[in-house]
Amino acid sequence: MAGLRTVRPGEGPLCRARGIGSRPGRLGPVAAQLVPGTVGLQIGNPTLGINAHGVAVLAWSFASPYAAWWDKPWGTAAVMWRLGHPLGSSTVLSATPGSHEGGVNSVAINSLGTAVVMFHDQRGLEAARLRHEQFQGVQTLSDASEAARDVESFATPSNGFQASWRLSTTFGYEQQPSTLSQATVERARAATDGQFSVEPPSTIPLLITPPLEPPYDSAWGLALRSNIRGDQLLAWGASGPAGRRVYADSRRAGSGFRAIQVVGTPPAVSRVESVIGPTGHFTVLWIGARGVEATAGVAGGGTESLAPSEHG
Numbered sequence: 577m578a579g580l581r582t583v584r585p586g587e588g589p590l591c592r593a594r595g596i597g598s599r600p601g602r603l604g605p606v607a608a609q610l611v612p613g614t615v616g617l618q619i620g621n622p623t624l625g626i627n628a629h630g631v632a633v634l635a636w637s638f639a640s641p642y643a644a645w646w647d648k649p650w651g652t653a654a655v656m657w658r659l660g661h662p663l664g665s666s667t668v669l670s671a672t673p674g675s676h677e678g679g680v681n682s683v684a685i686n687s688l689g690t691a692v693v694m695f696h697d698q699r700g701l702e703a704a705r706l707r708h709e710q711f712q713g714v715q716t717l718s719d720a721s722e723a724a725r726d727v728e729s730f731a732t733p734s735n736g737f738q739a740s741w742r743l744s745t746t747f748g749y750e751q752q753p754s755t756l757s758q759a760t761v762e763r764a765r766a767a768t769d770g771q772f773s774v775e776p777p778s779t780i781p782l783l784i785t786p787p788l789e790p791p792y793d794s795a796w797g798l799a800l801r802s803n804i805r806g807d808q809l810l811a812w813g814a815s816g817p818a819g820r821r822v823y824a825d826s827r828r829a830g831s832g833f834r835a836i837q838v839v840g841t842p843p844a845v846s847r848v849e850s851v852i853g854p855t856g857h858f859t860v861l862w863i864g865a866r867g868v869e870a871t872a873g874v875a876g877g878g879t880e881s882l883a884p885s886e887h888g
Contacts, residue, residue, distance in 0.1 A: 613653050613666035617641060620650065625683040625691060627731070630659040633691035633706060635669075637679040650679050652695040656709040667711045669704040670697035681727035686735040692770045694729050694739065701727065701741060705770040717764060717774055718743060726800040733804075737766040740802030742810070743777070757783050759798060761833075763806055778833055780825055782812055797848035801858070805829045807875035809858045811850035813840075820845040822862045826852075828876035839871040839879055840864065 611634065620637040635654040655666040681701075685691040693704045694717075701724040705712035718724055722743040729739045743760040759780045764772040782795040798812040806829030813822050819842030827833045840848075844865040852858040856875035861868060873879035 609663050611636075611655060611666065612663060613655070613668070614638070621680040623680045623683045623693075625685040625731075626659070627685045627687050627689070629687060629689070631685065631689050632657055632659055633683055633685050633693070635680045635683050635693040635695070637695075652680055652693070652697065652704075654683075654691075654693050654704065654706060656689075656691060656706050664709055667706065669693060669695065669711075669714060670702065681724070681741075682729040682739075684729040684731045684737055686731040686737070686768065688735050688768055690735075690768060690770050692729055692731075692737050692739075692766070694727050696724065700724070703729075703739070703766075703770070703772055707770075712770070715772055717741075717772060718762065722760070728802050730802075730804040735768045737770055737772070738802070738804055738806050739764045739766070739772060740800065740806070740808055742798075742800045757781070757795065759800070759810060759812075761800060761808060761810060763802065763808060765806065778827075780810060780833060780836065782823070783814055799848070799850055801850050801852045803852050803854050803856065805854065805856065807852060807856040808833075809850055809852045809860075809875060811839075811848055811860045813845060813848045813862070819843060822848050822860065824850070824860050824871070824873070824879065826858065826873065826875040826877075828856060831876055834876050837879055840869060 617638040618641050622634065622636040624632065624634050626632045633654060633656045637650045637652055639650050651671045652669045653666045654669055655663055657663045680693065680695045682694045683691065689708055691706045695702055698720060699716050700720040701718045702714050703717055704714045722745055724741045725744050727741040729737060732738055740763045759782055761778045761780065762774060764774040766772040795812050795814045801809045809826045811824045813820055821838055822840030822845055823836055824839050825833045825836045839860050840862045846863045849861040850858065852875065858875060859870055859872050861870045871879045
């Protein structure tokens with residue numbers, strides 16, 4: 577077609593500016609660097625963020641090489657650098673979280689070079705700020721009385737930050753679904769400096785009846801999803817005498833949750849998955865008797881069923 581040409585690996589303005597794929601005709605890394613502060617330690621949850629100007633932040637959890645996973649005190653560290661340049665010294669953000677709940681949850685970096693690292697330590701859910709490779713401080717977003725789940729953070733187009741998470745009274749793995757009787761959802765917004773303002777929490781009931789009481793309802797598959805605007809979607813399954821159903825509740829940025837909606841009905845409902853896009857449109861999927869079924873909607877609004885998949 578006139579006016580179009582094929583761009584080969586190593587070509588194009590982005591590749592020339594960043595040195596990505598600088599060997600013509602070859603893909604893959606062209607160099608490797610050892611990350612300072614990681615030698616001789618157990619490393620977990622490495623999480624990377626890169627902005628449009630090629631400034632990167634890498635955060636990770638670390639522990640003694642000989643500690644058992646259920647007993648090790650995970651710490652958190654991070655390093656910032658510009659792509660194509662050597663890595664500088666890493667910064668320890670938290671050294672003594674006190675339990676295996678510690679660790680990196682999410683990172684975000686704006687185009688001004690300010691980065692936010694969200695992690696757990698002995699104080700609860702923390703947000704550390706770094707700017708131009710310098711540590712700026714740590715802010716506690718929620719205390720350690722409950723575990724933060726589904727933690728997400730985003731750098732917004734205005735160079736601020738948006739964060740979302742839910743709280744659980746169950747530490748470690750949520751293996752006992754009957755304990756999930758309600759969900760506490762929180763979100764926060766920050767200006768360009770990364771200092772968050774946390775909204776009041778919202779509590780959503782997950783069960784029709786209390787757990788371990790007739791008719792023995794239980795919740796499962798709970799997940800919170802959010803986007804760069806601050807829209808949130810909470811989806812889960814619940815079991816009762818009438819069978820297993822899928823529920824959803826959502827809200828737009830700056831608004832409260834609308835109302836719990838039943839989006840999937842028996843028979844044979846299992847494995848709930850959900851996703852929300854940058855404009856607030858979301859999809860909830862589950863496995864039903866007819867295969868993979870789905871519903872779609874907009875945060876803060878209603879939903880509509882989609883045709884079941886024939887590839888269940």
